[in-house]
Amino acid sequence: MEMRKVFGIVIFCILVSPIFVKALNLSFNDDILGLMVFKADVQDPQGKLVSWNEEDVSPCGWNGIHCNPRSNRVSQIVLDGFGLSGKISRGLMRLQFLRKLSLAKNNFTGSISSSVVQLAYLRILDLSENNLFGTIPGDFFEQCGPLRSISLAKNKFSGKVPESLNSCVALGSLNLSSNQFSGLLPSGIWSLNGLRSLDLSDNLLDGEIPVGIEGMYNLRAINLRKNHLKGEVPDGIGSCLLLRSIDLSENSFSGELPKTMQMLSLCNELIMKHNALVGSVPEWIGEMKSLQMLDLSGNNFSGQFPNSVGKLQSLKLLNVSRNAISGDLPKSMSSCVNLMTLDVSHNSLTGDLPPWVFKLGLRHVLFSENKLSRGMKNAIASSLENSRQKLLVLDISCNELTGEIPFAIGDFNSLQSLNLSRNALVGNIPETVGHLKSLDVLDLSENQLNGSIPLELGGAYALRELKLEKNALTGEIPTSIGNCSTLLSLSLSHNGLTGPVPATLAKLSNLQNVDLSFNKLTGILPKQLVNLGHLELFNISHNQLKGELPSGGFFNTISPYSVSANPSLCGAAANRSCPTVLPKPIVLNPNSTESIPGTIPLTVGHEKKILSISALIAISAAAIIVVGVIAITVLNLRVWSATSHSAAALTFSGGDDYSPSHSTDANSGKLVMFSGELDFSTGSHALLNKDCELGRGGFGAVYRTVLGDGMPVAIKKLTVSGLVKSQVDFEKEVKKLGKVHHPNVVALQGYYWTPSLQLLIYEFITCGNLYDHIHEGSSKNMLSWNERFNVILGTAKGMANLHQMNIIHYNLKSSNILIDCSGDPKVADYGLARLLPMLDRYVLSSKIQSALGYMAPEFACKTVKITDKCDVYGFGVLVLEIVTGKKPVEYMEDDVIVLCDIVRGALEEGKVEECVDKRLHGKFPAEEAIPVMKLGLICTSQVPSNRPDMAEVVNILEMIRCPSEGQEELV
Template identity: 40%
Template sequence: MAVRSVSALLLLFSFFCFLPAFAGALELPVPVSEEVLGLVVFKAALQDPTAALASWNEADASPCDWAHVRCDAGTGRVARLALDALSLSGPLPRGLDRLPALAALSLSDNNLSGPIPPGLSLLPKLRFLDLSRNAFSGRVPQDLALLPSLLSLDLSSNAFSGPLPEALFSAATCRSLRFLSLAGNRLDGPLPVAALSRCSLLLHLNLSSNRFSGSPDFASGLWSLSRLRVLDLSFNAFSGAVPEGVANLHSLKILRLNYNRFSGAIPSGVGLCLHLTALDLSHNSFDGSLPSSMRYLTSLTSLRLSNNQLVGDLPEWLGNLTAIRQLHLSNNKLTGTLPTSLGNLKELNYLGLSSNHFAGSIPDKIAECTKLTELHLKENKLNGSIPPGIFNLSLQVLDLASNAFTGAVPAGSSWISETLQFLDLSDNNLTGTIPPEMALFFGLRYLNLSWNGFRSQLPPELGSFRNLSVLDLRRNALYGSIPVDLCESGSLYVLQLDGNSLSGPIPEEMGNCSSLYLLSLSHNNLNGSIPPSISRLKKLEILNLEFNNLSGEIPPQLGGLDNLLAVNISHNRLIGRLPVDGVFQSLDQSALQGNLGLCTPLVTEPCKMNVPKPLVLDPNAYLPGFANNMPNLSYPASTMPVRRRRFLSASSIIAISAALIIVLGVLVVTLLNVSARRRMGLPEKAPESTCSSSSRSAGPAVGRMVALGAGCALKIDELNGGAEALLAKATELGKGVFGTSYRAMAAGDGSIMMVKRLVTANIVQYHEDFDREVRILGKVTHPNVLSPRGYYWTPHLQLVLSDYAPCGSLHSRLHERDASVPPLSWPERFKVVLGTAKGVAHLHQAFRPPIIHYDLKPTNILLDGDCEPKVSDFGLVRLLQKLDKHVASGRFQSSMGYMAPELACQSLRVNEKCDVYGMGVLMLEVVTGRRPVEYGEEDVVILIDQVRALLEQCNVAECVDVSMGEFPEEEVLPVLKLGLVCTSQIPSSRPSMAEVVQILEVIKAPI
């Protein structure tokens, strides 16, 4: 029987050996490739919801044309398998062991789970293995040590557990390993430092966010890895002192030991790692002072030592670290004064010194750190006045709370007004008034001036903070009434005005604070009733009105506030019943006591109800008989007053007198306006006249064409028949938010210009104002901006002239293209996107205050003969008298789809981020060729949502306009993602236009 088996095996072996020779003669099918078979087996065991592996067909002779598969050009064998972010799930299947030439395998960003099968160790040429960001579990397999060519191993962000096996770092593996990351797992126990030390060529070691513990022997282990450039042991449970020896890491650039339990002094050898750019020892228990050797770390850009037990003064040599950008020393026990050498840190953008024991004043030289965006000095013992120079920086966060600062708050410059988002000056000794300049801090989100000595009225401009979320003005000496437009922006979450001397009623407009969840107005002198409009605050959780003079009944509608958790209305003059619903039925006595008569057993005062009072009638206005017949108004005959006939009552006389005064006032104002217009030379109907080279030198250019820059603008008469012919319907190009554009040809030289007729509603009424603003726009010189060349002005007609773009608008090329006009190619589209971004960035950066377009969309992007974009219609909002919510809501409705949410919500003021939103929509429209809002038969398709959904499904091809032909996915995909970032609903989450330009330039020429 055994002999038969052996004979059968030999026969079968001979058959397979001679099979290729007979295949041609017998016309047998060619056998399936081993690599095809292996990949088909691999695919079959995976769940592929997006059909990313649909091209993997077992009928193919070779897998080299399959998606995500790359073959070696010389051998034709599979060399790379890149399956990143394809939503694949299931356990890691077998089959990859049939790819003997595989050098790179990447399965990151999927949902693969379970343990790693042993087959991977059978890939002798595997050099790069990336299984990060999945759900793999179990132990880290030891057989990975059998990969002799492995250079990079990334198992981060999975669920591996248990100790790290020493066998993983065998001599065979470590002789080639350069990159190792096991971060973000559940590995525990001590580090196998002795085994790790064998990896002498290791450049990057990341073991962060695990559960490693113990006191590792750095001196004999990790410190011997002299080629290390990155060492990250953060977010573990290491303890004990860090021994000396770190100086052996001559090439180290990044050292992170934060969020552990290290103690003792910071090793002085750290200062001898001269190439360090980032050092993070925060959130440990290091004590002692800063080692003086750190003065030599001149390449350091980030130093994080916060949340330790460091003591001593802040050394002057910190000023030698001139490359540093982030300095975190908060939550220590540092003492002394702030060194003036901090002003030498010209690259510094973050300075955190909070929660220490610093004393003295803030050195004025800190204002020389011109790139500083965040300054944290709270909870120290600093005193003196706040240096005015700090308010001249472009700060985003300024936190000086809980110190002993005195004096007034400095007036802010235009720089800080544009950038500041967080301001906390609470718990100091500041006095004076709240600076009215704070109304210009348009981006402010958090404002806390509580526990100071400010004595002033609440500035009415507080309603101008369109992004303000937290307003805390407690415990000052503020007086007057609460501004009615305090909630105009609708973004306020927290409003605390307790402990002041505010008076008057709670404004009915308080119901406009639709986002409010904490309203606290206690310990003031507020009177009147609680406005029923508070019932519109559906998100309200805490309502505190105690210790005021509020009267009347509690509006029953407040019981409908489902989210209301806590109410305190004690010590007022409230009467009547409590609302029957909501939290009011569960209030305790302390929240209700001290009122006149609430109808509840929790208070001892007698219950009082508001009932209609009897109407008191004037007996003089009626006949005696009528008065005698009224039971409650009986008079003795001897005291009955004699009735005298009146033609007008006292109230009527007062009303008529007031009306006469109003009419007289209107007449006086009208006469003054007529007189002023005559003095300015503005007739009721301005005649059209000849060209004037300078409206300033020749008087008001009423009805005249005014040139901007060199040369003389054309006469209206030369533009083919005057203003009426110029604005004929046949020459119309399109309509926009601010007016209608026309194409005009000069009679003299035949040159073509574009003329925009502005809408007259709400446009500035005086020529000097109009001239000043248009001349500012005329100073814009940029190859991607279409600046005004001149204008024509009368009180009833305003025209702005600029160069004509022969290729029309971007909108017409995308959506209204003639069949004879070729579609825009990808290089042309990218040129349009980049050029538009550069033009808008110039408007934002080159002027103070920045010129904001407000209406950025393809119809306002014009193309010249080389498809170079020209941003038009910019800055016309400057010609408006006032951009209030009514004007905004009316003007920008035509830009639906491009309009930023803050404009759609009728915010009073917006910043440059509304242009970034429009730029993001424009990028998506250029790539996809679709309109921002498309109306179907049954639904409405929003381009932003559609692109986001397609990208989540990895369907980049469906996002791209097919008419543009071939396109590089490595450029198109980042542009789409950048467009989605620019269209974030939160303005602060959008990049600046300068950053957009930088990103686009990197996309075009990656580094």
């Protein structure tokens, strides 16, 4: 009987086992099929899914796949950080026993489907840190009943958070942070009373926190940081007794902190920074005894700090910076024995620096921007030995501290940043600062420190930033600074330092910013400084340095400002030449009987009357002018007949002789247009019709004509044709000018060439020139201050563009600044001297004699190279002309008035504001007009190297221009 039973069981197992194996294989096949469909839609550049093989019997050994040991069905897919991209496939729907799906830290894209949360056993969904986008479908959460945790953080989702969220009744953690969700918080969110963690931070949510939060009795952490939420913090938050972390920072919450929060005895993080909370820091804050982090910075808290804060013995970080807290910090805070960071900066605290600060073993102490007075010696002297080893950052800048820096500061061996700037500290810098081997930043600037910089400072070899400017330091810069091999920034300006710039600075290969300006440094700059490959600023202005600037590297482009006010400093770097040293004139006394060395003594019979030096100069100048006038007259007569014949024949009647975009011969001449869009035909209208003449200048006459397509252009006929060197040189220069394209520069659109006639074709500017607007306009058309400033700035931009293309104007003046219909300036007549390489400098001076007053002094010296600094001088005169409304030079009956001298004198007398054009009737901002005039005077410096370049001028003007509330009244 027993044998029959056993036999029956065996037969049953044999019959059933194929069915069981088949069912199991079908399940495996379903999981494998779903995973292979998912893999087919994924890019796997790192080969993380190479183990996924559809030929395998089971997927349980595949990378990132975990199976239930009982059913052997796939229960977890964890592919975090695999570097996968593509879309999330619906193939995952086949994984019917999946409990965890984590695809975090990949590059998946596309929108998200509701089917993802419809898997019956899914408990954890983590799609964070991908590039998923679009809105969340409204029904996304409707079937998420079993889900315990959802994280869609750090994607690009937008739109509203669906109201269907309240269907996730089992949800314990929801993280939608770092997306672009907008609108109100879902009203039903507080119905999820099983929620332990809620993170909606870094989105665009607005409105108020909905009512009902008091029912969230399981909530441990709430983070709504960095949204647009407003209103008061709800009282109900005090009912969430299990809360450990509250972060409502960077919103617009207002009102006072609700008193109910004192019940949150388990809370260890309260972060409310950067809101609009008011009132005093509440006394009940001491009841939140578990607090480890309290950050109330960036609000409007006022009054004194409460004594009860001393009860917070677990506190590690306290930040109440950027409020209006006043009075002393309470002594009870000495009980906060675990405190590591104390930031009370940007308040109105008074009194002494509390001694207990240096007894607690703090890591970071920040008291900047308060009203602390007296010294810091007692506070530091009372510090404990073990506490000194812990301090990393000490910032007491911008207070009213007096006295000396204590020697004991050198005992804080771990100190990384020390900022005592902008106080009233006196005495020497203690030598013990050199003991701070970990010091990264030392800022003692804007105090009243005196004495020399200690040699021992070089022992702080970890320094990256050293700021000692605006003190009364004397002596030499210590060579030991060269030991601070990691130094990036060195600022010693506005002191009384003497001696040379130490050559050891060249050892600091990481240096980026050096400011030694406004001292009394002497000697020659070390040539080794050119090896500093990371320099961005090297300011040695206002010293007594001499010799040649280093040549090469950064010094080839160094700003003129950075080397200004060193009378004996010169060099070729950045196109700066040494001032010409003229020989001392020999003054001859006609009554003297002494012989001049090297000459033959005159006998009584050979005595001659010797002219005075001023008479010799006057005769020489007159001779030069006569020779120049004769030369120009002869040259113009020589070419007059040929030019007039060509001009008479040249009417450009609009036939097919001229190509609008290519070179062509016309009347045995060559016409080149730089733009293919212009139809250069004038119909029956003569091109150089006398009736169309707009004006004449030193280089020729300008005519207005209209092209065949109705486009007006300006034609300049050069009257110095005989001075053009050759057609090749002429065309080379013209083509360079034709490449200038800038909104504040008149565009050259083409040219015409014959040996006896050259024409330049420009865009036509409709509203005349600046000279007429300033000196010839009626009171109704008078330029307002805004219009004048815009003309100055626009002209500067146009000139900067020309200089960037290595084009020098040579003839900058108000009549060469044209105004378009929008009131914007356009620089005209630029670079013409380059077309005439045969022009001697003195002949050039006579051709542009109408620019008298604008011409830089170096025009009169053959040995000085003409550079773009000549244009800067002319621009400076132009600035003064625009602001004052006066001409650069005005001739009176018995006197000549030079505008630059008048303004400079007024500046020295403190009356420069009186120089502004009276026709403005005081309608101008002095904070703009005065700096603009000062800039004009700097540009007209007699020494070319002291003038800024035009790019710097643009930057300065843009800094001067600042919108003001009354700006409309000035128009």
